[in-house]
Amino acid sequence: MTQNLTTAASVSDATTDRDNDAGKNSGWRRWWQPTLAVYTAPVILFVVVGIKLPSIFSKSGLLSVLVLAAVLGIACIGQTLAILIGGIDLSIPATIGLANVLVATLTLNHWSFPSICLVLFGLSIVIGVVNGVLSSLFNLHPLVVTLGTGSIITGGILEHTHGNTGGVVPHFIVDAVSPVGRSFGLPIPASVLIWLVLAVLVLLIERRTTIGRRIFALGANPTAAPLSLVNPVVTRIVVYTVGAISACISGVLLAGFSGGASADIGQPYLFSTITAVVVGGTALIGGRGGYGRTIAGAFITIEVQTLLIGLKVGVSMQQVFLGLIILALVATYGRERSVAQRI
Amino acid sequence: MTTTTTETAEPAQGEMPSPMLTMHDIHHAYGKTVALHDLSFEMLPGEIRGLIGENGSGKSTLVKLLSGVMPASSGTIAVDGRRVVFRSPRAAQRAGIVTVFQETLISAESSVRDNVFLGQDGIARRGASRSAERERALEYFEKFGLETSVLDGSVVHLSLAQRQVLTIIRALTRQWRLLILDESTSALDLQTRDALFDVLREQTRSGRSVLFVSHRMDELQSFVDRATVLRSGAMVGTLEQAAATPDALLRLMSQRASKESLENLDELSHKPDAGASVPGGEEAAGERRVESVRIRADVSLRENSRRFLIEVRAGEVLGVAGLEGHGGAAFLETLVGLRPPASGEVVCVKPDLSTKPVRSYGRAVKDGTVYVPGNRQVEGLFAPLSVVDNMLMATMGEDTTLGCFRMRRLLARTQSLVERLDVEVADIRAPVDRLSGGNQQKVLVGRWLAAQPRVLVMNDPLRGVDIGTKRQFYQLLRRLADSDVAVVLLSTEIEELVQVCDRVAVFRDQSVQALLDRHQMGYDEILEAMFGQNVVAGAAQGGAS
Numbered sequence: 001m002t003q004n005l006t007t008a009a010s011v012s013d014a015t016t017d018r019d020n021d022a023g024k025n026s027g028w029r030r031w032w033q034p035t036l037a038v039y040t041a042p043v044i045l046f047v048v049v050g051i052k053l054p055s056i057f058s059k060s061g062l063l064s065v066l067v068l069a070a071v072l073g074i075a076c077i078g079q080t081l082a083i084l085i086g087g088i089d090l091s092i093p094a095t096i097g098l099a100n101v102l103v104a105t106l107t108l109n110h111w112s113f114p115s116i117c118l119v120l121f122g123l124s125i126v127i128g129v130v131n132g133v134l135s136s137l138f139n140l141h142p143l144v145v146t147l148g149t150g151s152i153i154t155g156g157i158l159e160h161t162h163g164n165t166g167g168v169v170p171h172f173i174v175d176a177v178s179p180v181g182r183s184f185g186l187p188i189p190a191s192v193l194i195w196l197v198l199a200v201l202v203l204l205i206e207r208r209t210t211i212g213r214r215i216f217a218l219g220a221n222p223t224a225a226p227l228s229l230v231n232p233v234v235t236r237i238v239v240y241t242v243g244a245i246s247a248c249i250s251g252v253l254l255a256g257f258s259g260g261a262s263a264d265i266g267q268p269y270l271f272s273t274i275t276a277v278v279v280g281g282t283a284l285i286g287g288r289g290g291y292g293r294t295i296a297g298a299f300i301t302i303e304v305q306t307l308l309i310g311l312k313v314g315v316s317m318q319q320v321f322l323g324l325i326i327l328a329l330v331a332t333y334g335r336e337r338s339v340a341q342r343i
Numbered sequence: 344m345t346t347t348t349t350e351t352a353e354p355a356q357g358e359m360p361s362p363m364l365t366m367h368d369i370h371h372a373y374g375k376t377v378a379l380h381d382l383s384f385e386m387l388p389g390e391i392r393g394l395i396g397e398n399g400s401g402k403s404t405l406v407k408l409l410s411g412v413m414p415a416s417s418g419t420i421a422v423d424g425r426r427v428v429f430r431s432p433r434a435a436q437r438a439g440i441v442t443v444f445q446e447t448l449i450s451a452e453s454s455v456r457d458n459v460f461l462g463q464d465g466i467a468r469r470g471a472s473r474s475a476e477r478e479r480a481l482e483y484f485e486k487f488g489l490e491t492s493v494l495d496g497s498v499v500h501l502s503l504a505q506r507q508v509l510t511i512i513r514a515l516t517r518q519w520r521l522l523i524l525d526e527s528t529s530a531l532d533l534q535t536r537d538a539l540f541d542v543l544r545e546q547t548r549s550g551r552s553v554l555f556v557s558h559r560m561d562e563l564q565s566f567v568d569r570a571t572v573l574r575s576g577a578m579v580g581t582l583e584q585a586a587a588t589p590d591a592l593l594r595l596m597s598q599r600a601s602k603e604s605l606e607n608l609d610e611l612s613h614k615p616d617a618g619a620s621v622p623g624g625e626e627a628a629g630e631r632r633v634e635s636v637r638i639r640a641d642v643s644l645r646e647n648s649r650r651f652l653i654e655v656r657a658g659e660v661l662g663v664a665g666l667e668g669h670g671g672a673a674f675l676e677t678l679v680g681l682r683p684p685a686s687g688e689v690v691c692v693k694p695d696l697s698t699k700p701v702r703s704y705g706r707a708v709k710d711g712t713v714y715v716p717g718n719r720q721v722e723g724l725f726a727p728l729s730v731v732d733n734m735l736m737a738t739m740g741e742d743t744t745l746g747c748f749r750m751r752r753l754l755a756r757t758q759s760l761v762e763r764l765d766v767e768v769a770d771i772r773a774p775v776d777r778l779s780g781g782n783q784q785k786v787l788v789g790r791w792l793a794a795q796p797r798v799l800v801m802n803d804p805l806r807g808v809d810i811g812t813k814r815q816f817y818q819l820l821r822r823l824a825d826s827d828v829a830v831v832l833l834s835t836e837i838e839e840l841v842q843v844c845d846r847v848a849v850f851r852d853q854s855v856q857a858l859l860d861r862h863q864m865g866y867d868e869i870l871e872a873m874f875g876q877n878v879v880a881g882a883a884q885g886g887a888s
């Protein structure tokens with residue numbers, strides 16, 4: 001295996017793919033199948049959806065799916081990292097709502113878009129620090145902490161705007177999520193391009209940086225991590241800050257859909273971010289999985305939703321189906337875990 | 344194998360009472376590790392039996408089997424001649440076997456009264472009427488010198504000793520026929536302990552029996568009718584009270600079990616005679632020489648434990664011995680800044696003789712002191728992550744440009760560690776939990792060798808590791824010491840300490856019982872000190888020589 005040293009392989013965790021140079025090492029065969037399933041499922045599902053709804057094969061149909069997946073996929077960055085460290089981030093929907101409302105109301109008040117971004121960035125850091133510090137210092141479960149911060153954020157928006165969350169959305173945001181939108185002269189909506197850039201960045205951070213590996217280490221063994229110089233508080237702060245930033249980006253993009261704003265526009269994303277992460281195969285106990293899988297999970301989630309809508313299944317029944325999918329998958333992945341922890 | 348040196352219990356000879364408890368051919372293993380083998384054991388009604396043995400001799404396993412914590416791998420247990428299988432602690436209790444464990448199991452949210460009767464109430468109904476309960480409990484409270492007023496108070500305010508009394512009272516108020524005390528008198532003061540012994544002596548007159556597990560020779564001699572010695576999972580003898588002198592018990596405990604497995608280690612010529620005492624001197628083979636530092640600990644581990652001074656010197660392997668819970672592990676954690684001492688200070692002495700206090704783990708590591716924790720699954724490994732991740736987690740930052748890893752260097756560094764430690768691994772990017780236990784342990788040591796330590800502190804790194812790996816480790820430790828690293832090795836295996844260490848500090852009661860030099864540290868000397876039998880002069884002053 002020494003000759004592998006020269007290949008540009010990643011320091012990969014157990015469950016991420018290694019498809020580039022995988023043929024050379026013996027671990028390849030064992031991981032090929034489950035990994036392949038995760039990445040082929042969106043393609044197969046896409047064809048299945050297409051059989052029922054042939055319009056999805058059109059350019060605009062394809063781009064609609066891509067845009068929806070992009071908004072969800074970006075929001076999932078934070079959820080993936082939070083789940084990787086063995087936590088969860090329930091404040092994502094509220095942060096989406098915050099960004100959504102702020103971009104609309106501040107634009108109405110003639111703020112420039114860069115300054116709005118700066119405000120959102122600052123708020124993200126505050127949210128990340130609060131989530132990270134509270135879930136570290138007082139030994140509170142992140143479930144409770146992020147539920148609390150989420151509730152405070154939503155309450156804060158409603159108090160500040162007196163429930164009047166309407167506003168103006170800059171036209172370029174509307175373009176960014178429109179299937180006919182263009183960027184750099186290409187017929188691709190900006191939101192998809194943003195997702196692509198962010199995805200590459202997150203995958204790089206996961207595999208090629210110290211903080212990335214520390215996120216995995218903290219999730220894999222929270223007792224051993226501090227003994228190996230992984231600072232749990234700093235790591236959590238980074239994770240929840242990145243989570244808040246990604247939620248803000250999704251929130252801004254969502255404003256483009258409605259052309260207006262609402263504090264609870266993020267609510268569906270509570271469930272769908274967790275669905276996408278879990279469907280992708282990132283384990284809720286932490287340390288196993290990664291964003292690559294979540295990308296596949298986001299596509300699967302959007303495609304299932306599209307299919308259900310196409311089949312004229314009501315919103316409530318969609319929830320039921322997604323819930324069943326999560327339960328089935330968690331049960332399956334649970335088996336893998338018991339094997340991993342057999343000692 | 345079971346040489347029972349018994350001259351039968353004194354009241355019997357003619358009309359031997361039938362045993363109330365019989366264990367026959369008990370065998371128990373945790374995975375590949377055999378904890379008990381071919382154990383047969385009997386207890387008579389009314390008997391007070393002592394049980395003694397060093398760490399890992401199988402005492403706790405025996406107690407767990409009897410109290411229904413787990414079933415034996417094979418063999419039979421019979422109560423009053425009727426075979427029983429305990430599938431739960433409750434089942435054991437129904438058969439009249441009640442156990443008080445070493446850890447004081449207290450429900451902190453409940454009142455003292457509820458703790459006393461914990462588990463005796465049904466979910467809906469109360470076990471007995473409130474006033475009857477009170478009376479029974481208060482009777483014991485008085486006997487054991489507890490204020491009766493605490494009964495209605497909260498458990499939170501009780502001291503460790505009081506909590507231990509509470510768990511004992513909890514057991515006594517149950518319907519017991521065999522009471523097992525698993526090192527559960529360690530925190531009691533003498534007066535309470537004697538009161539407890541009186542109560543138990545009186546209660547055994549009605550045919551109830553007591554199995555008393557203890558590390559204290561004096562307790563065994565004064566309290567029990569007979570004492571049974573366990574060693575390496577087998578019974579090696581049972582002595583009558585009169586014969587159960589500390590000397591005799593120690594002799595039984597130290598009978599080497601199977602020596603052949605360790606024989607091939609003897610060729611490992613450790614202790615090159617000049618090496619250890621002349622730091623910074625001659626050339627070292629294999630390992631890179633480090634800037635030598637010393638760690639001086641002048642501390643007491645607990646509020647009222649004896650203060651001691653130990654200096655960890657560059658170029659030596661310092662062994663740490665002692666029964667579990669007697670301060671050895673706590674000492675290691677204090678050395679590396681994970682646990683503040685109750686009083687005193689740990690300082691790092693630099694080559695220029697300037698000193699720097701060790702106040703936190705992070706700073707200790709920065710100064711070159713690293714810690715390989717004891718429980719590798721819980722405190723060490725990142726099971727789903729790769730060998731590369733596991734080996735370099737603490738030192739990854741060294742191989743980055745603009746925050747990104749230089750993959751080639753990272754992998755090459757891992758590969759060189761793998762070769763240096765001879766880790767058997769097919770793919771260094773595969774998850775570490777595919778490796779065998781011994782190889783996983785090597786990875787953990789590799790994580791800290793990667794940091795190029797000046798002081799390497801290890802908490803029983805070779806528990807459950809095969810003999811070949813052990814041998815490699817011993818050689819590695821020697822090489823490290825020769826290159827001026829200070830090595831601290833806690834081990835539960837006395838043979839191991841005798842094999843590799845230059846000095847051994849034996850801990851007892853949260854302090855150093857003896858600090859043994861190379862010519863003093865035989866197997867028996869270490870064992871005796873572990874059980875508090877000899878205090879080598881100068882132990883309290885430590886290595887200030």
